[in-house]
Amino acid sequence: MTISLTKENVYDGEYAMKFAYDETSDGWAGATISKEVDWSNCDALQFYTIPDGKNQKIVVQITACGKTYEAYLNLYDEYVDKTSPLLVTIPFSDFCERDTVGNPKGGLVKDSVKVTSFGLWVNAIASTPAVVDNKVSGTIYYDKITAVKSGVTKAVFKDLTNSNNPSTPSNPSTGEETEEETKPIEQKALQITGVGSELTLGKTATLNVSGGSGTGAVTFAVTSGSKYASVDATTGQITTTGVGTVTITATKAADEKYKEATASVTFKVVMPKKNTTITVGTNKYKVVSTTSKKEALAYVGSTQKDAKKVVIPATVKIGSKTYKVTSIEKNAFKGYKKLTSVTIGKNIATIGDSAFEGCTSLTKITIPSNVKTIGKKAFYKDSKLKTITIKSKKITKVGSSAFKGINKKAKIVVPSSKLSAYKKLFKGKGQAKTVVIKK
16 A cells, blocks of 8 residues: 555645555555544535445544544445546444444544544455455545535535636535435435344343434334234344244335335343343342242342332243242342332241341331342341341351441341241341340
């Protein structure tokens, strides 16, 4: 690759830039220059170019606020096969984030406040006719590369072949529309990513759409299997509701130039496997057993860390199966400072380490009849916890510091038949000497 100044094909001033490349079929070439500039008062990048008609991947690259944004000239119909001089205006909103999943557009509009580099690249596309014997070469000219305040909302490629005065950039305009220009044409094909062939019931996924043409908005809809999943029409977030096959269709709306385009994705919603974490409502669970008639879940936490009231159910129905909720995972409610009330389901047998640690607004709690184990630091530093009602007669293990830091005036109420045994079992678990264990 050679980049040089030339007096050939000058658009403005004395020199243009000559970009000559010679690459293998999987090669790329280009250059980046460092800049420290604020382009927030602009909304587009404008430049003069003479393409070589080779239809390789032509990359215009801007680094801003630590992110790499790119626009690909070869994806614009107005650029493909061109060898005539063009005045190109690409709105910042058309640049995509190269290193972000789904390559979303629009971020450069905000990040243009801190531009740190600019680059031009040519990446070989092996499948194009220009690649012969695994090699491709060509020359592209550029001039007058600058950020502008344009007002355009889509890329503009102004052919300067017949321009009487091409020496001064003008406000981008498509000129008078002709019948041919206004007749809608097909968009480029849409591609949907974000979900594979299967999606676990209780999991979510977000669809991303690439490809297409024009300015039409993208919307989503379930076109088959609506009882198994739903999708947010604008964000593409999928929520699973049952086990079965689902088809979701993405639609990119028509605009003044392009027809409507659609693409669909089909997947199966399947039952969760062991050790999978799922969400049902606002509760999160881990699957601990999928054995028939012994299906069980562990309660992991709430999706709302600022929740004030939480109910841990005895059972949860997932698809056609009913799972018992048999344990509260360690750290499940750790640091839930606004939590005031917890209802624990009857099938809970284990309260994990630090399960309620730091729940500084919790004032009372009832431990149901099947609990056998209370983990270490289970109620650590729950300073307002004044009443612990224990209904279980099966507790055999209480971890160290389980009650350390609970209210000094707290009462632990236990079954009368277990008063003596539990006084011994709870001794030295961190509670103040003023805490009373009573029947």
